[in-house]
Amino acid sequence: MSLARVFSRAAVGVDAPQVTVEVHAGGGLPRISMVGLPQTAVRESKDRVKAALNNAGFQFPDGLLTISLAPADLPKEGGRFDLPIALGILAVTGQVNDARFEDIEFIGELSLGGGLNPVHGLLPAAIQAGRSGRQLIVPSANGSEAALARDTTCHCADSLLAVVAWLDGRDLLAAAQRPEPPLQPGCKDLEEVYGQQRARRALEIAAAGMHNLLFRGPPGTGKTMLASRLPGILPPLEEDEALDAAAVASVSQAGLDLSHWGQRAFRAPHHTASSAALVGGGSQPRPGEVSLAHHGVLFLDELPEFNRNVLEVLREPMESGRIVISRAANHAEFPARFQLISAMNPCHCGFHGDRSGRCRCTADQVKRYRGKISGPLLDRIDLHVEVNRPSRAIINGHGPKPEDSATVRKRVIDAHLRQMQRNGVPNAQMSNTQVRQFCQLTPSLEGFLETLAEKLHLSPRACQRILKVSRTLADMDECDAIGEEHLTEAVAYRGLDGPTSH
Numbered sequence: 001m002s003l004a005r006v007f008s009r010a011a012v013g014v015d016a017p018q019v020t021v022e023v024h025a026g027g028g029l030p031r032i033s034m035v036g037l038p039q040t041a042v043r044e045s046k047d048r049v050k051a052a053l054n055n056a057g058f059q060f061p062d063g064l065l066t067i068s069l070a071p072a073d074l075p076k077e078g079g080r081f082d083l084p085i086a087l088g089i090l091a092v093t094g095q096v097n098d099a100r101f102e103d104i105e106f107i108g109e110l111s112l113g114g115g116l117n118p119v120h121g122l123l124p125a126a127i128q129a130g131r132s133g134r135q136l137i138v139p140s141a142n143g144s145e146a147a148l149a150r151d152t153t154c155h156c157a158d159s160l161l162a163v164v165a166w167l168d169g170r171d172l173l174a175a176a177q178r179p180e181p182p183l184q185p186g187c188k189d190l191e192e193v194y195g196q197q198r199a200r201r202a203l204e205i206a207a208a209g210m211h212n213l214l215f216r217g218p219p220g221t222g223k224t225m226l227a228s229r230l231p232g233i234l235p236p237l238e239e240d241e242a243l244d245a246a247a248v249a250s251v252s253q254a255g256l257d258l259s260h261w262g263q264r265a266f267r268a269p270h271h272t273a274s275s276a277a278l279v280g281g282g283s284q285p286r287p288g289e290v291s292l293a294h295h296g297v298l299f300l301d302e303l304p305e306f307n308r309n310v311l312e313v314l315r316e317p318m319e320s321g322r323i324v325i326s327r328a329a330n331h332a333e334f335p336a337r338f339q340l341i342s343a344m345n346p347c348h349c350g351f352h353g354d355r356s357g358r359c360r361c362t363a364d365q366v367k368r369y370r371g372k373i374s375g376p377l378l379d380r381i382d383l384h385v386e387v388n389r390p391s392r393a394i395i396n397g398h399g400p401k402p403e404d405s406a407t408v409r410k411r412v413i414d415a416h417l418r419q420m421q422r423n424g425v426p427n428a429q430m431s432n433t434q435v436r437q438f439c440q441l442t443p444s445l446e447g448f449l450e451t452l453a454e455k456l457h458l459s460p461r462a463c464q465r466i467l468k469v470s471r472t473l474a475d476m477d478e479c480d481a482i483g484e485e486h487l488t489e490a491v492a493y494r495g496l497d498g499p500t501s502h
């Protein structure tokens, strides 16, 4: 045989398109020719593969070897194609049984000694291999990650020799083992938050309907403390959501941390973070914080301090749940269905409206500071909540004992299930058609909202958000219809809308 074909997968965004490695052995002077736009790392793989084959005791063929990675227009980085290339060479020279090559995909980087090293961003490939009905062979160090793809049969190997022995039917390979889910989410508890009834209520509504939220208040009032407790009261991730989120982490710069498997992300980038770090970027596009927060929480503290352009970029994923990154030749799309929780001071010095009277900002300065958040961004934030300093008596624990996260979460899950049964999505993600269908108001409530919208200069989008929050409040009360109390409470959370904020 003079031509061998081996299947593998590239990494493009969170996608893993199939790559066919073809190896052709011809006569002539010993030489390796690689086609299919291989980048530097793939060219280096020639040398690694040659050393690995020799050191593992195989024969490296004389004559011209042509290696093609197709399709040619896919960017291919990293050493993930070492293993399929080596197997192709062994097949074309009759040193391995290739009878099952049609049903298997191979990914792995070879060490010079013939061992298999882990590769970056493996999970999307594992998911895709299963969808195309093939088994996948991965380096042992990637085994747990690959095993998250429940519908794919994955085997792990430590070396090229082990893979060859398995293909020849001389030995077995271990099945990839799924990691145990962590024992506890490791999120701080709401029972430590005294007072703040209004902010706690808003946090529960945000959790119940997956609504975006903005806390505004002086420093030290517990805005961050409240926000960081949100993951602890959110409904659990569904299996496919957990897999989507893990796939993003898998292709990120830092890679997948299996100890976070199955948990909702809480990402809190600093306001000095670069645009690429926040929304994604790079010559080989990598996901940013907005995508690492997929199906989780993106917490932006000191919202007005973020680069205005970056904040405006957030508007698109807040609507679509996706973000497109285009860089020169490369183009990638990442999921970014995050829940935005943000916090800001009331003014530049932070003490506007505080009992201490420390604020010396002029009305113009306060207005300018708040104007840093554009109207269109504010429109997309469903709940605006003022947070004030609790009294000393409450901080010292003289008030009633606060509810713990587990109690709150039970109510959140009930309200969440009502939404999923009716809408199939959390209320915050309802389409306009769904809002018309599921958020109907009585004629008198309709009139009330219209009058209010005019008075407060609410945009049509803000009104949509009010209806969605009303729907969540009704769900929390187990009501089929939105009542007056639901609508008035929802409107009360639009405190930062209006002419001064535009």
Ligand SMILES: [Zn+2]
Pocket (backbone or CB within 6 Å): 347, 348, 349, 350, 351, 352, 359, 360, 361
């Ligand atoms: Zn001030």
